Amino acid sequence: MRPELEEVQLLESYLRGTLSEEQRIEVNVRLLWNPDWQQKLAAQKLAYQALRLAGRQQLRRELDAIYLRLFG
Amino acid sequence: MNATQSLSMAVDLLTDRDYTMERIYAKTYPMVRHYVREHGGSEEDAKDVFHEAMIIYYEKTVQQQLVLTSSVSTYLMGICKNRWHQELEKRSRNAELVDNPVDPIWEESGMEEQPALNLMTFVDQLGETCKSILISFYYFGQRLEQIAQQHGYQTVRSATVQKFKCLERLRKAVSHLSIDHFKP
Numbered sequence: 566m567r568p569e570l571e572e573v574q575l576l577e578s579y580l581r582g583t584l585s586e587e588q589r590i591e592v593n594v595r596l597l598w599n600p601d602w603q604q605k606l607a608a609q610k611l612a613y614q615a616l617r618l619a620g621r622q623q624l625r626r627e628l629d630a631i632y633l634r635l636f637g
Numbered sequence: 638m639n640a641t642q643s644l645s646m647a648v649d650l651l652t653d654r655d656y657t658m659e660r661i662y663a664k665t666y667p668m669v670r671h672y673v674r675e676h677g678g679s680e681e682d683a684k685d686v687f688h689e690a691m692i693i694y695y696e697k698t699v700q701q702q703l704v705l706t707s708s709v710s711t712y713l714m715g716i717c718k719n720r721w722h723q724e725l726e727k728r729s730r731n732a733e734l735v736d737n738p739v740d741p742i743w744e745e746s747g748m749e750e751q752p753a754l755n756l757m758t759f760v761d762q763l764g765e766t767c768k769s770i771l772i773s774f775y776y777f778g779q780r781l782e783q784i785a786q787q788h789g790y791q792t793v794r795s796a797t798v799q800k801f802k803c804l805e806r807l808r809k810a811v812s813h814l815s816i817d818h819f820k821p
Binding site: 566569570573574577604605608609611612613614615616617618619620621622623624625627628629631632634635636 | 654655658659662663666684688691692695753756757759760761768771772775776777798801802804805807808809811812814
């Protein structure tokens with residue numbers, strides 16, 4: 566994977582809390598000194614939030630469709 | 638249904654969502670509808686309450702936060718009863734306020750809902766493939782093996798790479814929002 570994608574993966578593991586102690590400290594230090602990284606982390610959190618909202622919307626639609634099939 | 642059956646229901650829910658939800662729906666919804674109607678609600682109310690309960694059940698299942706000691710139907714019925722009582726209380730409170738003169742400045746602007754709608758637009762703009770991969774994985778909790786198969790990827794590895802490409806695109810798309818939201 567190209568470096569940008571490795572970075573997305575690293576931040577995902579960081580947010581999930583699945584990094585090793587050493588890696589976690591490394592990311593924390595980078596976040597502390599690098600505003601660009603802080604910005605990327607904030608954007609990534611927002612991306613997950615967007616997916617949760619879009620997922621819920623899709624689930625609602627699927628439930629509506631089941632309702633119509635069974636009881637409509 | 639015992640606890641082991643509930644567990645296999647959880648697995649089925651993630652691998653065959655539509656069929657499993659339909660089974661749960663067919664079994665549980667008539668009970669919910671009966672209850673809500675008996676307690677002053679309409680068919681539409683029953684459906685709303687039941688859908689909210691299904692969403693809670695689904696999200697908890699994906700996040701593995703749910704250890705059911707009873708059947709899925711009993712669990713869902715419990716949520717629906719609670720929610721319906723909360724709704725009734727809310728409605729009776731609102732009814733008490735109706736006679737008060739309403740100052741137009743108190744009308745809801747709809748601004749609260751704006752960010753959520755905006756965020757979802759970015760997901761839509763990713764295109765069908767990316768949208769489907771990301772939602773299947775992050776929201777619906779599907780395994781990457783299944784996602785790879787459904788989207789015609791030869792290996793799980795290539796589906797993983799594609800997933801991160803899509804996520805990076807979404808991250809870029811929302812990044813200007815996060816400047817406003819999270820100023821360091």
